[in-house]
Amino acid sequence: MGRRILNDALRTIVNAEKRNKATAQLQPISTVMCSFLHIMKTRGYIKDFQVHDPHRVGSITVELLGRVNDCRALTYRQDLKAKEIEQYRLRILPTRQWGYVVITTPNGVLDHEDALKQNVGGQVLGYFH
Template sequence: MVMLDVLSNALMSVKNAESRGDRQVIIWPSSKLIGNVLRVMQRYGYVGEFEYVYDGRGGKYVVQLLGRINDIGAIKPRFHVKVDELQKWEEKYLPARQVGILILTTSKGVVSHLEARENRVGGILVAYVY
Protein backbone atom coordinates (compact mmCIF):
# COMPACT_ATOMS: atom_id res chain seq x y z
CA MET A 1 0.00 0.00 0.00
CA VAL A 2 1.28 3.45 -0.90
CA MET A 3 1.64 6.06 1.82
CA LEU A 4 0.53 9.37 0.30
CA ASP A 5 1.19 11.91 3.04
CA VAL A 6 3.92 10.93 5.47
CA LEU A 7 3.53 14.07 7.60
CA SER A 8 -0.21 13.56 8.04
CA ASN A 9 0.32 9.93 9.07
CA ALA A 10 3.00 10.96 11.57
CA LEU A 11 0.80 13.62 13.15
CA MET A 12 -2.14 11.20 13.38
CA SER A 13 0.14 8.69 15.12
CA VAL A 14 1.03 11.37 17.68
CA LYS A 15 -2.62 12.33 18.12
CA ASN A 16 -3.74 8.72 18.62
CA ALA A 17 -0.94 8.00 21.09
CA GLU A 18 -1.81 11.17 23.05
CA SER A 19 -5.48 10.21 23.21
CA ARG A 20 -4.54 6.75 24.52
CA GLY A 21 -2.29 8.32 27.14
CA ASP A 22 0.92 6.77 25.82
CA ARG A 23 4.20 8.34 26.89
CA GLN A 24 6.07 7.43 23.71
CA VAL A 25 5.29 7.00 20.04
CA ILE A 26 7.30 5.61 17.15
CA ILE A 27 6.88 7.45 13.85
CA TRP A 28 7.91 5.69 10.65
CA PRO A 29 8.81 6.25 7.88
CA SER A 30 10.68 9.42 8.68
CA SER A 31 11.52 12.52 6.68
CA LYS A 32 13.40 15.76 7.21
CA LEU A 33 10.10 17.65 7.30
CA ILE A 34 8.79 15.47 10.13
CA GLY A 35 12.01 16.07 12.07
CA ASN A 36 11.76 19.83 11.59
CA VAL A 37 8.08 19.88 12.62
CA LEU A 38 8.93 17.87 15.75
CA ARG A 39 11.71 20.35 16.53
CA VAL A 40 9.25 23.27 16.38
CA MET A 41 6.78 21.38 18.57
CA GLN A 42 9.56 20.64 21.05
CA ARG A 43 10.54 24.33 21.19
CA TYR A 44 6.99 25.21 22.24
CA GLY A 45 6.72 22.36 24.76
CA TYR A 46 4.25 20.08 22.99
CA VAL A 47 6.59 17.07 22.80
CA GLY A 48 9.61 16.05 24.81
CA GLU A 49 12.85 14.60 23.55
CA PHE A 50 12.89 12.74 20.27
CA GLU A 51 15.56 10.81 18.44
CA TYR A 52 16.09 9.52 14.94
CA VAL A 53 16.78 5.80 14.66
CA TYR A 54 18.19 4.55 11.38
CA ASP A 55 16.94 1.04 10.70
CA GLY A 56 17.96 0.64 7.06
CA ARG A 57 14.36 1.04 5.85
CA GLY A 58 13.77 4.78 5.91
CA GLY A 59 14.40 5.34 9.59
CA LYS A 60 12.01 6.26 12.38
CA TYR A 61 11.58 8.79 15.15
CA VAL A 62 11.02 7.82 18.77
CA VAL A 63 9.13 10.71 20.40
CA GLN A 64 8.50 11.24 24.11
CA LEU A 65 5.00 12.65 24.70
CA LEU A 66 4.20 15.09 27.49
CA GLY A 67 0.40 14.88 27.38
CA ARG A 68 0.01 18.53 26.31
CA ILE A 69 -1.51 18.05 22.85
CA ASN A 70 -5.27 18.46 22.54
CA ASP A 71 -5.42 18.41 18.74
CA ILE A 72 -2.87 18.15 15.98
CA GLY A 73 -3.13 17.76 12.25
CA ALA A 74 -1.69 18.42 8.84
CA ILE A 75 -3.13 21.24 6.77
CA LYS A 76 -4.13 20.04 3.32
CA PRO A 77 -3.88 21.45 0.75
CA ARG A 78 -0.74 23.27 1.75
CA PHE A 79 -1.79 26.88 1.39
CA HIS A 80 0.67 29.64 0.47
CA VAL A 81 0.36 32.36 3.11
CA LYS A 82 1.63 35.92 3.21
CA VAL A 83 2.63 37.31 6.58
CA ASP A 84 -0.37 39.68 6.54
CA GLU A 85 -2.78 36.75 6.10
CA LEU A 86 -1.62 34.75 9.13
CA GLN A 87 -4.38 36.15 11.35
CA LYS A 88 -7.06 34.69 9.08
CA TRP A 89 -5.50 31.23 9.23
CA GLU A 90 -5.07 31.43 13.01
CA GLU A 91 -8.79 32.06 13.35
CA LYS A 92 -9.55 29.11 11.09
CA TYR A 93 -7.31 26.45 12.68
CA LEU A 94 -6.64 27.51 16.28
CA PRO A 95 -9.32 27.55 19.02
CA ALA A 96 -8.47 30.92 20.62
CA ARG A 97 -5.92 33.70 20.64
CA GLN A 98 -2.51 32.73 21.98
CA VAL A 99 -3.48 29.05 22.09
CA GLY A 100 -1.52 26.70 19.86
CA ILE A 101 0.72 27.24 16.87
CA LEU A 102 0.58 26.98 13.12
CA ILE A 103 3.67 25.45 11.55
CA LEU A 104 4.95 26.86 8.25
CA THR A 105 7.76 26.11 5.87
CA THR A 106 9.50 29.33 4.88
CA SER A 107 12.72 30.45 3.29
CA LYS A 108 14.07 30.61 6.87
CA GLY A 109 13.21 26.95 7.50
CA VAL A 110 10.30 25.36 9.35
CA VAL A 111 8.95 27.86 11.89
CA SER A 112 5.83 28.65 13.89
CA HIS A 113 3.45 31.41 12.85
CA LEU A 114 4.78 33.54 15.72
CA GLU A 115 8.35 33.33 14.41
CA ALA A 116 7.15 33.96 10.85
CA ARG A 117 5.35 37.11 11.97
CA GLU A 118 8.40 38.24 13.93
CA ASN A 119 10.69 37.70 10.91
CA ARG A 120 8.10 39.19 8.51
CA VAL A 121 8.24 36.16 6.22
CA GLY A 122 5.43 34.17 4.60
CA GLY A 123 5.43 30.53 3.64
CA ILE A 124 3.40 27.38 3.21
CA LEU A 125 1.10 26.11 5.97
CA VAL A 126 2.01 22.58 6.99
CA ALA A 127 0.40 21.76 10.35
CA TYR A 128 -1.35 23.04 13.45
CA VAL A 129 -1.10 21.99 17.08
CA TYR A 130 -2.78 23.08 20.31
Protein backbone atom coordinates in the same frame (compact mmCIF):
# COMPACT_ATOMS: atom_id res chain seq x y z
CA MET B 1 7.99 14.71 0.91
CA GLY B 2 4.43 13.50 0.79
CA ARG B 3 2.05 15.31 3.10
CA ARG B 4 0.38 12.00 3.88
CA ILE B 5 3.52 10.82 5.70
CA LEU B 6 3.51 13.86 7.98
CA ASN B 7 -0.24 13.60 8.59
CA ASP B 8 0.03 9.91 9.51
CA ALA B 9 2.84 10.69 11.95
CA LEU B 10 0.91 13.49 13.63
CA ARG B 11 -2.21 11.34 13.91
CA THR B 12 -0.06 8.65 15.57
CA ILE B 13 1.04 11.21 18.16
CA VAL B 14 -2.56 12.28 18.85
CA ASN B 15 -3.75 8.67 19.19
CA ALA B 16 -0.89 7.85 21.58
CA GLU B 17 -1.77 10.93 23.66
CA LYS B 18 -5.42 9.86 23.86
CA ARG B 19 -4.34 6.43 25.12
CA ASN B 20 -2.00 8.03 27.71
CA LYS B 21 1.11 6.43 26.21
CA ALA B 22 4.56 7.69 27.19
CA THR B 23 6.10 7.33 23.72
CA ALA B 24 5.07 7.12 20.08
CA GLN B 25 6.98 5.39 17.27
CA LEU B 26 6.90 7.17 13.87
CA GLN B 27 7.91 5.54 10.61
CA PRO B 28 8.77 6.44 7.80
CA ILE B 29 10.48 9.75 8.51
CA SER B 30 11.50 12.91 6.69
CA THR B 31 13.44 16.09 7.39
CA VAL B 32 10.23 18.15 7.38
CA MET B 33 8.82 15.86 10.06
CA CYS B 34 11.95 16.41 12.16
CA SER B 35 11.55 20.18 11.77
CA PHE B 36 7.88 19.99 12.77
CA LEU B 37 8.77 17.93 15.86
CA HIS B 38 11.56 20.37 16.75
CA ILE B 39 9.02 23.22 16.81
CA MET B 40 6.70 21.12 18.99
CA LYS B 41 9.61 20.45 21.35
CA THR B 42 10.69 24.10 21.64
CA ARG B 43 7.08 25.14 22.34
CA GLY B 44 6.75 22.50 25.09
CA TYR B 45 4.22 20.14 23.52
CA ILE B 46 6.50 17.09 23.44
CA LYS B 47 9.35 16.18 25.77
CA ASP B 48 11.95 14.96 23.29
CA PHE B 49 12.39 12.94 20.11
CA GLN B 50 15.18 10.71 18.82
CA VAL B 51 15.88 9.78 15.21
CA HIS B 52 17.04 6.19 14.59
CA ASP B 53 18.90 5.31 11.36
CA PRO B 54 17.97 8.38 9.26
CA HIS B 55 19.86 7.19 6.15
CA ARG B 56 17.60 4.21 5.54
CA VAL B 57 13.87 4.03 6.19
CA GLY B 58 14.46 5.16 9.77
CA SER B 59 12.15 5.79 12.68
CA ILE B 60 11.55 8.44 15.30
CA THR B 61 10.74 7.83 18.96
CA VAL B 62 8.76 10.71 20.47
CA GLU B 63 8.49 11.15 24.25
CA LEU B 64 5.07 12.62 25.03
CA LEU B 65 4.00 15.03 27.76
CA GLY B 66 0.23 14.77 27.45
CA ARG B 67 -0.26 18.34 26.16
CA VAL B 68 -1.23 17.66 22.54
CA ASN B 69 -4.99 17.90 21.95
CA ASP B 70 -4.88 17.90 18.17
CA CYS B 71 -2.27 18.21 15.45
CA ARG B 72 -2.74 17.87 11.73
CA ALA B 73 -0.86 18.29 8.52
CA LEU B 74 -2.73 19.94 5.69
CA THR B 75 -2.82 17.81 2.56
CA TYR B 76 -3.38 20.80 0.32
CA ARG B 77 -0.82 23.54 -0.16
CA GLN B 78 -2.01 26.93 0.93
CA ASP B 79 0.16 29.96 0.38
CA LEU B 80 0.10 32.67 3.04
CA LYS B 81 1.50 36.16 2.92
CA ALA B 82 2.96 37.58 6.11
CA LYS B 83 -0.03 39.87 6.67
CA GLU B 84 -2.51 36.97 6.28
CA ILE B 85 -0.97 34.74 8.95
CA GLU B 86 -2.86 36.22 11.89
CA GLN B 87 -6.27 35.86 10.19
CA TYR B 88 -5.48 32.26 9.25
CA ARG B 89 -4.39 31.47 12.81
CA LEU B 90 -7.61 32.87 14.25
CA ARG B 91 -9.65 30.79 11.80
CA ILE B 92 -7.82 27.48 12.35
CA LEU B 93 -6.88 27.41 16.05
CA PRO B 94 -9.53 27.11 18.77
CA THR B 95 -8.39 30.05 20.96
CA ARG B 96 -5.86 32.86 21.02
CA GLN B 97 -4.05 31.49 24.09
CA TRP B 98 -2.51 28.29 22.74
CA GLY B 99 -1.67 26.48 19.55
CA TYR B 100 0.69 27.10 16.66
CA VAL B 101 0.48 27.06 12.88
CA VAL B 102 3.61 25.64 11.23
CA ILE B 103 4.69 27.28 7.98
CA THR B 104 7.47 26.42 5.57
CA THR B 105 9.17 29.66 4.53
CA PRO B 106 12.30 30.68 2.64
CA ASN B 107 13.93 30.98 6.10
CA GLY B 108 13.07 27.36 6.98
CA VAL B 109 10.20 25.71 8.81
CA LEU B 110 8.80 28.20 11.35
CA ASP B 111 5.76 28.59 13.56
CA HIS B 112 3.44 31.54 13.03
CA GLU B 113 5.02 33.67 15.78
CA ASP B 114 8.53 33.42 14.32
CA ALA B 115 7.18 34.00 10.80
CA LEU B 116 5.47 37.19 11.96
CA LYS B 117 8.66 38.38 13.71
CA GLN B 118 10.68 37.78 10.55
CA ASN B 119 7.86 39.13 8.35
CA VAL B 120 7.90 36.18 5.94
CA GLY B 121 5.11 34.14 4.42
CA GLY B 122 5.09 30.66 2.98
CA GLN B 123 3.04 27.49 2.72
CA VAL B 124 1.12 26.03 5.63
CA LEU B 125 2.33 22.58 6.71
CA GLY B 126 -0.05 22.04 9.60
CA TYR B 127 -0.97 23.06 13.10
CA PHE B 128 -0.99 21.76 16.68
CA HIS B 129 -2.67 22.74 19.91
